[in-house]
Amino acid sequence: MQTELLPLNDTLNALKGDLLVAIERFELVAKATRDVIWDWDLLKGTFWWSSGMQERFGYRPDELESGPGSWFDRIHAEDQERVIRNIYLIIEKEESNWSDFYRFRRSDGSYANVHDRGYTIQINGKPVRMVGSMIDITDQLRSEQAHKESEENLKFALQAARLGTWNMDPINKVVQFDDHCRALYGMPSDEQLNYDSLVQFIHYQDRERVRLAVAQALDNKSRSAYDIRYRALGASDKILRWLHCNGKAYFTEEGMPYRFTGIMRDVTHEISSQEKVLWADQQAAMTIEGSGAGSFLIKLGTNEIIHSPTLARIITGKEDVNISRDVFVLHVHPEDILLRLAAYAKAIETGELRYEARFVWNDQSIHWVRVIGNYLYDSTGHPISISGIVMDITDRIESEHKLRESEERLRTLVEQAPVATALFVGEDMIIDIPNEAMLKLWGKGDAVIGMPLRQALPELEGQPFLSILKNVYEKGEAHSDKSARGDIMIDGKLETFYYDYTYKPLCNSDGEIYAILNMALDVTEQVKSRQELERSEERYRQLANELEQRVEQRTAELHQANAELVNSNNNLQQFAYAASHDMQEPLRKIQSFGSRLQITYAGALDENGVFMLDRIQDASKRMSLMIDDLLAYSRLTTRNDEFRPVQLTQIVKGVLADLEISIQEQETDIHVGTLPVVWGNSSQLTQLMQNLLSNAIKYKKPDVPSKINISWHEVMPAELKVLPTSLPDHRYLCLEIADNGIGFDEKHLDKIFQMFQRLHGRSEFSGSGIGLALCKKVVQNHHGYITAKSEPGKGSTFLVYLPQPK
Template sequence: MTDTTLNEPKNDLLLAIERFKLVAKATHDVIWDWDLARGTVWWNEGMQEIFGYRPEDIESGPNSWFDRIHPDDQEQVVKKMYRVIEKGESNWSDFYRFRRADGSYAHVHDRGYTIQGGGKPVRMVGSMMDISQQLRSDKAREESEESLRFAMQAAQLGTWNLNPADCTALLNERCKELYGRPADAEMHYEGLIQFIHPDDRARVIEAVERALDPAVRAVYDVRYRVIGASDRKLRWLHCTGQAYFDPTGSPYRFSGISREITSEITSQEKIAWADQQAAMTIEGSGAGSFMVALASNEIIYSPTMARIITGSETANMTRDILLASLHPDDVDIRNKAYAEAEDNGELRYEARFIWNDSSVHWVRVLGRYLYDSMGKAISLSGIVMDITDRIESEQRLKVNEEHLRTLIEQAPVATALFVGKDMVIDIPNEAMLKVWGKGRSVIGKPLKDALPELEGQPFLAILDRIYKTGEAHSEQGARADLVVDGRLQTFYYDYTYKPLKNSKGEVYAILDMAVDVTEQVISRQELEQSEERYRQLASELERRVGQRTDELHQANIELVNSNNNLQQFAYAASHDMQEPLRKIQSFGSRLLSTYSEKLDDNGQYMLNRIQDASKRMSAMIDDLLAYSRLTTREGEFEEVRLDEIVYSVLADLEISIQEQKTDIIVEDLPVVWGNDSQLAQLMQNLISNAIKYRLPEQQSVVRLSYRTVSESERATLPKLLPDHPYIRLEVIDNGIGFDEIYLDRIFQMFQRLHGRSEFSGSGIGLALCKKVVQNHHGYITAQSQPGKGATFIVYLPQPR
């Protein structure tokens, strides 16, 4: 019978060991056991999961641990650990960097507890926790809070917070300044309402009630006037915010931001007058202008505006006709834009309009309300632009930090963050993306790569200086040349660059806040111009047009004379050059026939080379003469049966076709509009090339086919004859092919992709083909891959 009493200590030990192993497996930390007597260290599986080391691959001694501690931390960590052991203390902990298996370092929090035996530590057991992510999160939070504080200060925004329960209000310093610094006793809802202009008070109260109503929960966005509490100064404010509700539907917080817009409101009349002065410039740019009197609903518009909306400059435009021309699917876009314009005064939307001929066109509408002294809208003026050819899709903003994203999205000015020395674009708001005109593709790119047009302008140098010195920079009415809508344009901005610093005082990013003042600057410039200047410009333009017309007429005369002289020169040169070549060939033949027995092999070889070179030169002169004669007038065109041309060419190439053993497949071909002799040259060169450039190891096949060109395909081609239908003729072979990177090269004079030893020819054939096609107001191109044949594609007109 076994004595279970004696086995109880052993059982307890086994149970404790089993529990330790279970804990080591269950925890997400790295568990270690250091046997001080034996000098061995045991690690649990967390060592592999967290740091990438398999426990069985790690050396058993403590150096396997200490050697992986960062060199800058190693000495102090090891000394502190041995000090605890030597003093017999019960626990040890430290923060240091530990090397992962991939060579990177993790920030860890390590804790150990000693096990005593015989009055001294015999083991130390502990756990190591990876706190790298926690440290990064703490650092990001600190930087985000710093960015938030600066953004509020740089944007000159007032913040407010209203407690719906007791109606007490909390305003920051800027917001107090906007209200004329009211007394502490007036810092509640009823007190602050008294400082709102009497004509605006009811509208503000209604907006607050709608925002606090659980059934409505409207966004608070309103413009109104305040009369300062202490300075009695009249100010225009633009306030935005929202209410927050608990699960029962009761509001527990109502907060937002306020911005002074006094200068914007007071400048409306000047801007309206400047808009009228800019009307000529607008029309000259291709945009149409309009103005709507809101009281009578009468619309005044330019002929260009009527054309952009309806397709006809003579259309009788009313607001009803304008609405009827709007695409049904875009009605909501327009309605939403007008609803927003009633609040912020700016009309901006893009929508489709249906012309009188039923075609659909994209139009961008930009407008601005004009207000009277009491803040009532009296008219709407603006411009429309046809953007059918350049409409672009924009994506919604994606940002990395929630607090900064909320602030930037609600900011009434264009805002973006440039991170690091390379100024990588991060968190641009919608206004800034519109300023740049590049879309969301710029996010994550260095500023100089995303906006290459900034090279040579001062902004990149200013940002680099701010990153180095940490000194902020601001400027009013600064000029910026940006590529917007595919063209370089000039804009003017009030902007501020503010460096953001981390906890160490180092600049890690720069916040860019900009306000587009282009219209104000341009308006000011136009106001400074006199009527005399316009007359001078008109006179100068007329003089230059006349000068250019005379120069163009003279250039045309010189071009005609040059072409006539060139044809005469080419004819004379070809005959004068052919004569010595014929003598070279004649005397060469006589030498071969008379003195061939007296010449050694080398002499006969060189004489044959002379004969071959003279023949090639003669052929090249003939090709050049043919190329120079390729001029065709419209009166020389007639209906040409393309199949007859092809069969005539095949008869001429019969010997070459038999020698190359080529199968020629000719489908039914149509009648085209052109010159039969030039078309014969075209087909002979294309077919002979297809026969010549064959793969020697396979049967050579050449196919000729065609199809009618559709309107959509025609729109992608260079300018063709507008009143002729076109065919697409294809000459397809299964020969050696070519790389399409040489596509432009093969149609140039004397361009060869292969040596004369491989394939004969003058290098003029395809250039001649291109000249014939151009004479016929057509287009030629090719598709090919090396070793997979080639397809030469020719677009030719047909009779009307």
């Protein structure tokens, strides 16, 4: 039993130093992220907390138990069993990650909502430690709840005030009514919910006045507030009602209206009895949001003001202050004074006072306020008083501002997206903010904006896209596809394209899907090229089969005459099989027959046949070279008893002598300093230097003198940590082979040391793609490490870490 524990104890001792460093890093992370870091030793049963425990939850280090009870005992009773069960389940299953949300008791007895995450440290597949971080998310949850309650209060306020909300798309004239607005219009059908249809339900005497008010509101120059009363005849119940509508249009930076929204209420009784309705309106306003609105009455003869405490709070920030009528002047924001004066000038003409402005409280904070009032007249028509309500609409204004910013950000992202992108809104898939790339992909102009996708691209009928979009909208599951075929009408002609595309559902604050984001990439050329390549490969296979049949037929005819040559070739094949591997035999046969075909029948083949025969020869040569390299790679097995001191200077001299012709052809200047003695295998180190120097010579920049520098330095203990494994009691050196060649992007660093991986085509640089993999294998056999530093066009430096003799 003790013998079995020795490897585990050795491993634990080896990790001891690393764990101390890890604890210091935990402390730094905790201070930087405001997380509470913890460390649980599963073998010893000890528990460690970072200093964040006192900062976040008020526990001093001397108050905390040494075991996991310091954690588990402070978990809320309703969460404790679940959390502990899940933790031990992760440990028992030997899994790596654990995460949970629960309540954790502070030192003052209150509970914090936390998000906790843990990660196991395993040795020989068994968890020995668990480390993690705990985040206090109490404030975040409280903010989300407050936001939800605010939205619910706004909805309740609209219902309590019997206000209906409406929205109109100025481009396609589609109108959206809530249930209350539908009722006020006598429940029109869905087909009638567009501007031109709804206007027909307005009393003929009011119709042109409404049209003019809407046009002025949507005009970029006037941008008039939409505030109008008119009569409407119910679509189904045929009841005549007086309606009061308030609305506002929103414009893009180019001055185009993109949204027209507002509220609607029934003012039939107000019109029939103005004074009675005004009083009822005051009473209703005072009850909105539990007295959230303030009321006022100003006697024009004496300027005396009668007001509710809520009005004082909305205007000044305090309810218990004495105010005069001047409060509306003294507290209005300087930039909104002219707006207020214009509203009063209009009220003198219409009898109705309505405006929205910023008011500055006594503490200098700024709040948006909506003022609604009506003049009361005596029997001669002379105004005697003005009464009304004020409402704090800061939240609404800020929400509209955030919504506008969100919409603008989305629009900017879509317009600047590097791929074709568009938004499909609602069940009808209304096309919204398609970028130029998407319009080009469709072959359509911006006239399709605001149109249903089915109408804008009728050729999609019968293709799968519309049904897929419907499924995404209904189920909320994103969909993506690659190389999907699509037939699109371009300039009146139906053409076939291929796309990589994604449909992603977008949700509003209530979690309801309101649109689908479409991102697409035209891969037609790639698909067609691939199809053409497949056809070419099929033609190549057919030609190769025909060529093989010809070769077999001709070989049979010449069999008798070439008996001696065949016998000699068989002897050569047996030798090749014994010397290299079974794979060399078919390659040599291909090369042999190919050569005879080139010599004997080159004149009988057409240009395509000669080309394909050359390709066969080149491929067989590359395969032969690859097999040689693979065999060399497979032979790279070294036992520790084969290691001995090796003089690198002698190794490099021998390699440079072998590469003398390549060095002269490439006009390479190689500088080699005095190199040290390393602990290793001489033949394998020769292969290592042969491949590294060959690459440095081969990958030179055109028309630039090639320079290679070979140097080394002692490896310090801190640098030694990059090595996955190392020989104990051995010092290490770092050998550097630097060149001024073409270089490469370091994002491909891991790729270049893999088998058959190439960063350049064979037409640019020859090779099997095994050389650097062989280098990596040699270095690993020597318990070392190999890496590289490079930039495209700025050369490469290969770093080789090797052990030195004791």
